[in-house]
Amino acid sequence: MTNNLTSNAYKDLIDPTFEYEKSSNTVDSNANIEQLVERLTITDNNEKKESFKLTELPSEIILNITNNLSQFDVLNLIRTCSKLYNQVLPQLYKHIIIDVNFGKFDNQKYETNGRTYINSYFRFKRFIGTYVKKIDNDLSNIKIYKFECLTLLDSSIKFDLNLELQRMIKYLFNKLHNLTSLVWLDKGFRIKFLYSLKNKELINTLILNITSDSIKRNNSLLYDTNGKDHKIHQISNLNFPNLTSFQIKPFQNSKILLNIINNMLINQNDSNDVCSRLKTLSFSGEDLGSKTFNNIYRDIEQSILNEDIMECIFEKSKIKYLNNLTSLSISDISVNETDANYLINSINLKNLKFLQLSRIKEYTSNVYGDITNTIDTLNSNFLTKIAPFLNNLTHLSLGICQITNLIPQFLKKLARNNNTLKVLDLSVHFHPNLSFLIVNKFRNLEKLSLEIYDPDRTRLYMNLDEEFFEGFESLNLKSLRINSALLSSRFMELTPSQKSLEYLEIIDSNNADSSYSKVGSNRRYMYEDVSNVQAFGRRYLNLNPNLKFINYYDCLFQCNNSNLTVDPIDGLYNWFALEVRCLNFLDGWENEAIFENWNMKGYQLLLFSL
Incomplete structure (x- = not known):
């Protein structure tokens, strides 16, 4: 059809x-x-x-x-x-996804079966009216089980959700009687929407973007202009007793996070029962200062606000032992050695399959609790203490800044007890032993992302030599994301050696500042001559004709394997990031809608309305 x-x-x-x-x-x-x-x-x-x-x-x-x-x-x-x-007709309502980035492409990578996409702010308003009308007409066979709002406000919308639409959304939520999964990552989310949900006990998945603007009460913001607590918004009526997946971003400080955990996750329910059901737990905070990788001394005040997050989650909150947790993601916090004890004592780490620790700053404290210059020991730091417990981990993502680079020590300890790792995503400083450990200790890798930074500078390390790539040909990768190293002959030999390679991303030093931040792209090729970059894409395709997609210097190309050509493609950057990175859902969908004008004009007929 x-x-x-x-x-x-x-x-x-x-x-x-x-x-x-x-x-x-x-x-x-x-x-x-x-x-x-x-x-x-x-x-x-x-x-x-x-x-x-x-x-x-x-x-x-x-x-x-x-x-x-x-x-x-x-x-x-x-x-x-x-x-x-x-x-x-009822099938079209079961799983609703709001995403202005959605469009129809020659090679569609969106999962469309059993899902209905709405890719316009205006069509969403129209959809609300249509759905509410059907429910009011007692059409009991029309049921929404899953609702996802990934991106709602595109570049053509210069304003936030107006009061009229907020009222419409509250009315929509009031009619979601069968909802089991709620995902809202767009910046327009408001806590007050949740109060309209009728059957909260049916919901097992809750993934929300709770910004400071999303929590408004009596027309007063939760925070003053300095980011300090004005008052803690009480959300005790938001009881979701049967959650298996709880993912929240961003937490501005530990007090707000504690309030969210105790009221939205645990509430009046038995803590042990709630924690035994929980499979996925994710907390992503605000970026700590600059988005560059190793600027650890900037914005110290914000770091102090987030230095007790581990204690807040696993010690001060109502959370009990998480015996069945399989996925854990924590981002944008400061940690020290003692924080590892909270994970060891609160989670069955041997049961974890997915672990993401992104944009983490590790430090040590003196007896007075002041942040000081870190003097790490080789045998005892945050990562090395939890490594022996990660026996069954299959997906690992680390973006951690240390004064002394102890990633090699962590990988050694991890490899002693783990032979199941399939996906590895590292954003770390350069270390001469890093590649040797990866190649020799984790031979079952299918996806590898290495974002290597200069030890002394705030930029990507662009001098990866022949020795660094030695042994990489022994891997059998499906996807590879790595710094550019055109001067290395071994690097150029790496691509054709990977017979199963389908996705390749080459990271440029020019976009290093965004590499350590959340997923997103400045789409530089929109303003440069794409043909120059396209030539490099063809070069890699000629080296490995099995490639399907190449992201070179932030330009995404789809490969035509029959005639060895590459064509620029837009709108699939989030999807591609999930293919080459190890990301949780919160980081996999950047909240900023990147939706170019040609998409708005070319795909208007694909907008859904009933």
Whole structure:
């Protein structure tokens, strides 16, 4: 079926008076389908069989078929007859995703089956009106189970959510009676939306972007202009008793985070029961000062605010022992050696599969608690203390700044007990033993991201030599993300040696300042001659014709393997980042909507409306 729907087609879908001619040969879901099978059977003498209609199949079979269709195919299908309209229409509401970056590409990498995308602020408003109207008309078969708002405000919208839309969203939430998963990463989220949810006990996944602006009460901000607590917003009525995934960003300080954990995660429920159910836990704070990698002395005041986060989460809060946790992500905090004890004593680390520690600053304290210049020991620091417990880890992401680079010591200890690591994502200072340890200790890697920084400067290390890449050909990688090292012949030999390599990203020193920050891109090729960068993309494709996507110097190209050409492609940067990095959901979807004008013009017909 075609994926192009005209606006008139959408008009038909929302017109309740639109009439279809009913089929006279329909059967209900309890009918005996043996006759249908007989009519479809081809005999040896090629006897001509009677044709059958899709609507004659039981509803269960029809829904099994349509579950494997995109929203575009489903929209086309339900326009064919009234029975399919009534049967299949509810499927379009089950999983709603708001994402202005969504568009239709020649090689679609978005997961579209069983999902309905809305990629416009204005279409979202229209969708709310349509959905609420259907619910008010007592259409009980229309149910939303999963709701995700990834990006709502694009570059054409110069204002925040207005009061009218806020009221509409609150009314929408009031009608989400069957919701099991709520994800809102757009900056327009407001805590007050949650108060409108009726059946909070059904929700098992809660992923929210709780900015300071999202918590407003009596028209007063939670924070004053200096970022200090004005008052703690009480959210005791927001009880989600059956959560298995709890992911929050950003926490501005430990007091706010403590309030969120104790009220939204635990509340009045039994702490042991809540913690035994929890599978995924993620907290991402505000960036500590500059986005450059090793500027650890800047914005010390903000670092002090976030130095007790581990204690806040695992000691001061109501959280008990997390025996069944499989995914942990904590970002934008300061840690010291003693913080490792909170993880060891509060989590069954041997059960972890995914661990992300991003934008972390490690320091030591004197007896008075003042931040001082760190003098790390080789045998006892935050990472080396938790390493022996990470036996079954498969995904590891580390972005940690240390005065003394102890990543090699950590990797050695990790490798002694772990042979399951598949994905490794490091943002660290250069160390001469780093590559040797990776190649020789973690031979089962499938994805490798190495963002290596100059030990003495705030920029990427661009002098990776022949010795650094020695042994890399023994790996069997599906994706590789690494500093550019064009002067190294071993680096150029690395790409063709990886026969399974599909995704390649080369990091440039010019965008080093954003490399250690959250996922995002300045899309420099929009302002430069893309052909120059494209030539380098073709060079890598010629070295390895199996490549599918290449991100070279922040320019994403899709590979044409038949004629060895590369074509620029936009709108897939978040998807690509998840393919080459080890990122949790919060970092995998940057909140800033990067939606170029050509997308706005070219894909207007793909916007969803019912």
